[in-house]
Amino acid sequence: MLELVIFSSLNGVLYGMLLFMLASGLTLIFSMMGVLNFAHASFYMLGAYFGFEISRRIGFWPGFVVAPLLVGAVGALVERYGLRQVHRHGHVAELLFTFGLAFVIEELVQMFWGKLPVDYRVPASLDFTAFTLFQTTYPAYRMFMLLVAVGMFVFLLAILTRTRVGLIIQAALTHPNTVAMLGHDVPRIFMMVFGVGSALAGLAGVIAGPALVTQPSMAALLGPILFVVVVVGGLGSLPGAFVASLLIGLIQTFAVAINLSLSDIFGSGGAAIFGDLWQATVAQLAPVIPYLLLVLILIFRPTGLMGTRET
Amino acid sequence: MHRFWKRSILGMAAAGIMAWGAAAQDTIKIAYIDPLSGGGASIGEHGLKHFNYIADMVNAKGGVLGRKLEILPYDNKTNPQESLLQAQKAIDAGARILTQGNGSSVAAALSDFVAKHNERNPGKEVIYLNYAAVDPVLTNDKCNFWHFRWDANSDIKMEALTNFMKDRPAIKKIYLINQDYSFGQAVRSQAVTMLKAKRPDIQIVGDELHPLLRITDFAPYVAKIKASGADSVITGNWGQDMALLLKAAADAGLQVDWYTYYAGGAGGPTAIKQTGLSHRVFAIVEGHANVPHEAAQKTEAEFRARTGLGVWYPRVFNQMAMLVAAIEKAKSADPVKIGKALEGMEHATFTGGKGFMRADDHQFFQDMYIASFGPLEGGAKFDEEKTGWGWKTVGKIDTANTILPTTCKMQRPS
């Protein structure tokens, strides 16, 4: 039992940190530009595929550095020549633009790399067992992922609180109009934030690709969960996104381990009324829980856990 | 006066219909309805290559009854409703033989559609040949005369698998992990009942249903398997659910035997090779590339040379050979006659075994193999997905040991 708890916690935290790498970029983009970027998970996927392509030609480490930069460049281009064009048609058009973009990216990835998972491998230098506990091994690569995620978190925090750009971004989060009036080149900041956000997603993709499976549906699998994270955490709140990422990561991981159903708790009486729902175990319902949480949060606490503004 | 016009118009119409009919008689059209775009495209395209390859072989020998076979591909996007639209298109194009395989949901919809179509359009019947959808219900409660299946349904596969496990005393604790939908549940419930009957000493230490194609990280499930102390896992998982499960297991150093239905599916071999689980992943199949049967090995080599991929569906060869035999036996490509000729037909299968199409439920029975995946050895020639690893037979279940009763009660056309 203890073994299960320890490993589930580790996996939950890891999954949560991975979510945060994406959620942080998404939050920054949303709070600055008002765009909920549907294609954010697609940049994560692009990161994984770019990383794969580079790693099979040159090696994992060059890919680790170059792929996120490439994804960031793609993101910046999308902002400059796509989103900015659409901006004048309003927020709905922007949201739909990213929706269409996610669709096109998935199709292109399928065209270039095929539908089947690609053979994206953990680098040999990290392909060993980090530690063994109760005869269960924990791979070093997962520790590396955790390390990168934490490193990125610290880096982001430092930029936002210690640098001039960070201060402008922080100001833009709360008072976007005032910042523009102060004479900052807001469109350029937008492009930069979009690019950096995409690059972060790309980085998440590069490190998640070998651990999970790199395949064209990886964006569609993660995308909706990502929205849950940013909404539950509170749109526009970075600390909120952090808490919500960990929360969702742990809930998802632990729910899997619970084999209870409503009929186990309250007896089989309710089965007549609720049918299959009464018999379903928590583990079976695990993927539904985040969405239930999303709906409940939006109804009862519209600002999210730590958000300040209503959406 | 009027009669003259009426007659000439009728005459012209009749002539037109006959001319059209004669044109349609030129080839025997077989409509292939499977995904050819989007998610399932790579699998659908590869299935199509099997049919085209066989049609070319048959046509090179002069066709059937002097007529050539023609394969008409239709893209159903793995969507049941879209499949019905495509089936209608196929029928309009003159196809009276439909074939499909990917997805039991599509198969159930098509089987139902064909039954209704034939009931409402007497004289224009179509027949439906199913080469891969394995939901048992299609040859049990929802069976009908027009549906024929060449793949072993999931219950038959479990019967064969448990007959194999029966004689492996090393298996003591089994963990079941399956996708939470009709197929996964069928695998799970059959495993429980059949194991109880054949090996009451085996302990089922876990019985997991996880959501279909929605899990990104199987590490938590693997932690549960590990905690249960299982030595073997039975799973009906396919696609990414198979690949991700094996990957998470390899990461956690889980040492168990994997008894699977679809480890050989697209992407499966790549995933197994990545995990390095040599000869610990087993699949239950009706044949594989390294079955030492001369004709099959020859065809395998030719097929690979032409398409770049291996023969995934030996059953398609069985299906098409039996279709040709049925048309020749009935001396007609009329679906009603083909159906009657197929009932009870015996056939020497692709890998050299003896199979037969049971008349009661239109299920084909054949030898089944348990194959394991690992580095090629012992003169085996063919690897999968360019991994350098290939399949090896570890057990064979004769046709007689795969037969299960059916609940099918079908109405036959007079």
Next chain:
Amino acid sequence: MRSSLGRYALWIGLAILFAALPHIFTSGTSLTKMSLMGIMIIFALSYNMLLGQTGMLSFGHAVYYGLAGFMVVHFINRASGGAWPVWLPFVPLIGGLTGLTFGIIFGWVSTTRAGTAFAMISLGLGELVAACSLILRGFFGGEEGITTNRTRLLRLFGYNFGPQVQVYYLIAAWCLICIAAMYAITRTPLGRMSNAVRENPERAQFVGYSTQMVRFLSFCLSGFFAGIAGALAAINFEIMNFLSVSAVQSGTVLLMTYIGGVGHFFGPILGAVLITWLQSSLSDLTGAWMLYFGLLFIFVIMFSPGGIAGWIMLHEPLARAGLLMRLLPAYLLIAVPVLIALAGIVGLIEFGHHYLVKGATDGTVVRVLGVALDTAGPWPWLISVGLLAAGLILGRRLWPVVTDAWNGASAELKRRISA
């Protein structure tokens, strides 16, 4: 008097068109396709009650369509063989009521919010129902869904609705009724208030309306019509499965509506017809049809946010004044570079698709207009890029001709109005 006659003429014309179509396109395939178009027209129009009229972006509209479809399938199965005295033509009402019921339940929780929050709730609810559809097997029938037989109900005037053509007329009749009803709703005070809520919720509130109530009512009505569409789908296909409530179905209706045009009542009708046709026909021609779809969607968002309808209505005043012919030469001229550029894009996609998807197994050579081109070599690419560049450059050169013609016609129009 004349204008009202004209208004009726439009509806009568539509009815005649619906009645005549099966005599023009007689094959079983076209009947099936036209039936599907009728269903999608209702579905897209119901979606536009939210997006176009009230400004609510929903990512889960298939929920009401799908749930109603399932309810109708169960209903027909129960009522089969004369168990209940119902005739098939009235069954869509059951679907409508189901849609309405779920519209009330889910609308209650989701319409408290507007904007992005509403979009997110609709996404969450959609995912919730989609995930449940595989767990609750009793109602949704698991992966293979639930089938029914529409001919088992009581006969009405001897029709059993077995043949597709009878179902087509049933769908066409409902389609006409629903179009008329939804059009009428846009003319009611509720319809007007919805527009106000879309344009400026604060002002709408100042006038004394509860914006939340307006959103809620629109949402319920939209659910009702989506339910009718779902019911007709159930009758048409005689099967419902989990895909009907999935995100894919929600995405499709969004695509249809937006490409057709959200700003005009008839936009979604165009979108539904076009996209349904493309879905079943384009896939016969190319394996990359989904990519064309996505690109078309992005193109519309970027360059024609009013959709096809918006572009057409731009010309309405000119057409009324009989000035449309003045634009024709310019449009014909600009069509040349547009077609050239389009050929370049299609070439890039198709060659790319062939080389990347089929090249490994079928060989890289592809035949275009009888000429064999090797996609592994540079020529197909150079030709495509060349066409695209030529089209773009030529288009930029010729564009002033179009703007001149447009400005000329507009000026003429202004002159006539002031005269």
